[in-house]
Amino acid sequence: MLFGKIKSIPLPQIVRIIGEKSGVLEIKSPENNLYSFRFARRLFLGAKKQDNPIGDTFALKSMLLELSQKEESFFIFKEVELQEDDVSFSLPAVQLIIASLHSLRTMYQKNLPIFFPDPETVFLSTGNDPSWIGSEFFSFWIEAEPFFAKGTSAKELAKNLPIELEDILFHIYTLRLLNMIKTASKKRTFYLPISDQSDLNSIESHHTNIHLGSDSAAIGSKPPPLPSESSTTAIQIYQSDQQDIKKGLLRRLIYGFKNFFRKMYE
Amino acid sequence: MVLKTSLERCMNNHKNQNIKIFVTGPSGAGKTTFIRSISQSEVLTTDVPCTNAKGKKETTVAMDYGSLNLDRYAIHLFGSPGQDRFDFTWDILRQGALGVIMLVGGHDPEQLPLLKKMHDKFLTELTIPYILGVTHQDLAEVWTPAEVADYLEIDPFLCVGINALDENSATDVLVRLFEIIEKEIEG
Amino acid sequence: MSISEELNIVLGGLRSAVPEITAALIATTDGLPVAHSLSSGDPNRLSAMAATALGLGKRICETYGGGEFKENTVSGSEGQMFIYSAGGKAVLGVITKTGGNVGLIHLEARDAASKIATILNRGM
Ligand SMILES: Nc1nc2c(ncn2[C@@H]2O[C@H](COP(=O)(O)OP(=O)(O)O)[C@@H](O)[C@H]2O)c(=O)[nH]1
Ligand SMILES: [Mg+2]
Numbered sequence: 001m002l003f004g005k006i007k008s009i010p011l012p013q014i015v016r017i018i019g020e021k022s023g024v025l026e027i028k029s030p031e032n033n034l035y036s037f038r039f040a041r042r043l044f045l046g047a048k049k050q051d052n053p054i055g056d057t058f059a060l061k062s063m064l065l066e067l068s069q070k071e072e073s074f075f076i077f078k079e080v081e082l083q084e085d086d087v088s089f090s091l092p093a094v095q096l097i098i099a100s101l102h103s104l105r106t107m108y109q110k111n112l113p114i115f116f117p118d119p120e121t122v123f124l125s126t127g128n129d130p131s132w133i134g135s136e137f138f139s140f141w142i143e144a145e146p147f148f149a150k151g152t153s154a155k156e157l158a159k160n161l162p163i164e165l166e167d168i169l170f171h172i173y174t175l176r177l178l179n180m181i182k183t184a185s186k187k188r189t190f191y192l193p194i195s196d197q198s199d200l201n202s203i204e205s206h207h208t209n210i211h212l213g214s215d216s217a218a219i220g221s222k223p224p225p226l227p228s229e230s231s232t233t234a235i236q237i238y239q240s241d242q243q244d245i246k247k248g249l250l251r252r253l254i255y256g257f258k259n260f261f262r263k264m265y266e
Numbered sequence: 267m268v269l270k271t272s273l274e275r276c277m278n279n280h281k282n283q284n285i286k287i288f289v290t291g292p293s294g295a296g297k298t299t300f301i302r303s304i305s306q307s308e309v310l311t312t313d314v315p316c317t318n319a320k321g322k323k324e325t326t327v328a329m330d331y332g333s334l335n336l337d338r339y340a341i342h343l344f345g346s347p348g349q350d351r352f353d354f355t356w357d358i359l360r361q362g363a364l365g366v367i368m369l370v371g372g373h374d375p376e377q378l379p380l381l382k383k384m385h386d387k388f389l390t391e392l393t394i395p396y397i398l399g400v401t402h403q404d405l406a407e408v409w410t411p412a413e414v415a416d417y418l419e420i421d422p423f424l425c426v427g428i429n430a431l432d433e434n435s436a437t438d439v440l441v442r443l444f445e446i447i448e449k450e451i452e453g
Numbered sequence: 454m455s456i457s458e459e460l461n462i463v464l465g466g467l468r469s470a471v472p473e474i475t476a477a478l479i480a481t482t483d484g485l486p487v488a489h490s491l492s493s494g495d496p497n498r499l500s501a502m503a504a505t506a507l508g509l510g511k512r513i514c515e516t517y518g519g520g521e522f523k524e525n526t527v528s529g530s531e532g533q534m535f536i537y538s539a540g541g542k543a544v545l546g547v548i549t550k551t552g553g554n555v556g557l558i559h560l561e562a563r564d565a566a567s568k569i570a571t572i573l574n575r576g577m
Binding site (some may be wrong): 019055056057058060061090091092095098100101102130131132133134135137138139142 | 481483484492498504507511512575
């Protein structure tokens, strides 16, 4: 069941999750106004505020603006097949996503919204056609596209473009919803499990030291005590012998464990 | 039984017998509950008094450890606290893990933004296989695993719905994790 | 009279002033269709693209120091589309057959664009 507060899942994102489903999205504002949106197979068919149908683009835009300011509103999506004779719009849902994203900008005047991406997460261009994303998003896209082509984060963009970080985060959120960029995921690989019981013990005691033992770890602001170099190197990574391994098994062995610790405590 | 089979296939008779799995997710996701439900050993949970930015003592941070034995394999489950500033804990715990279990409470969509941040971070920084468990499926009003998969824009195969209070249901997450690993190994 | 009706009157007036104009559309700068008289092509898609083209045109203008953006022209072997900024909130797209009187088209279309801008500023 799709439900929640638009504070954590804003309208454009809800529409994106609705995707191909048909049904009615109901949003109830704190003062008990009921807004509803009807969808069928990626088309936005129409909207209502209370019982009044929204007649045109401008009424729709002002309703979106109104909603974006009522962060505490609660939404629920009810999946039903809709009769398509009740249609005042027949817009691709993605265009409703774009319009509601524009309204959303009013929402982040004070704090960075919780739904913005982490400034350090790296995004890559998907190579999709940008010709329909509209004037403003396109302007950002032109500037940022060379960076997205090789993979970039909001933090890096803020260093390279004359745009504030929070605007960049908004645009990344936007471009992601519009399928122009995606997280640059690494290929999954496999850490072999720890090779014997003694190694496991060393890891456990290691954790115990760091996280359960001293007060400094509990406070959380200070970094935990550094493990000694010897405890680091005591952790063995199972070195696989290619011949031992059956065809295709664990072919991408990671041995970065030691390196990781070394780097971390240098 | 299913768990054993999927584990055996995942490990493919590997001589290594200790398997370390890392459990993470926003606070309230059901991490402690999950580890308690599937552990055979006594679960070590430590609540640590924690000081917030204003110097007030209020929240508690829990670290969980539990384990189970399946024939010759020992599965060790390490739970992380969900708080952002424990990124550091993450970094250590997830090293050397065969897989990561991310949990989120399907009943509480306010956990989703943090889950998404964790997931993005995980995806871009790490290469360990993972599974997403959507807890509280025993309740009437919950996000289904498919809906959470849509929200995260990931393959629904990576998302399993569970009731973390129930051992059998919780085990589904492990089974799926092993299936994913097996699938990826076979390429 | 509703805003949509007023805008349709402007579009109608434009078409009767310049018979070479085969179709016209008004879209918001975020690409929502407002009014159109297209007989072929997808008005939703074209509205979105006109809004994007406006953004691109503005950027090009800024980048080469061309001053205030006036319009984009997209010319094909069979037809032309002119894209004008209509105030801060909207875009006007005008489609003609190739070989029309471009001077007259611009004159009338710019006039229509400023009428559209006035209507929208009043209405929103
Ligand atoms: N009904 C139900 N309750 C659950 C489930 N998982 C966790 N809980 C409850 O949710 C609360 C938070 O769970 P906990 O394991 O402490 O979450 P953690 O913060 O991730 O460790 C506890 O009261 C659990 O009993 C579930 O799948 N179903
Ligand atoms: Mg816990």
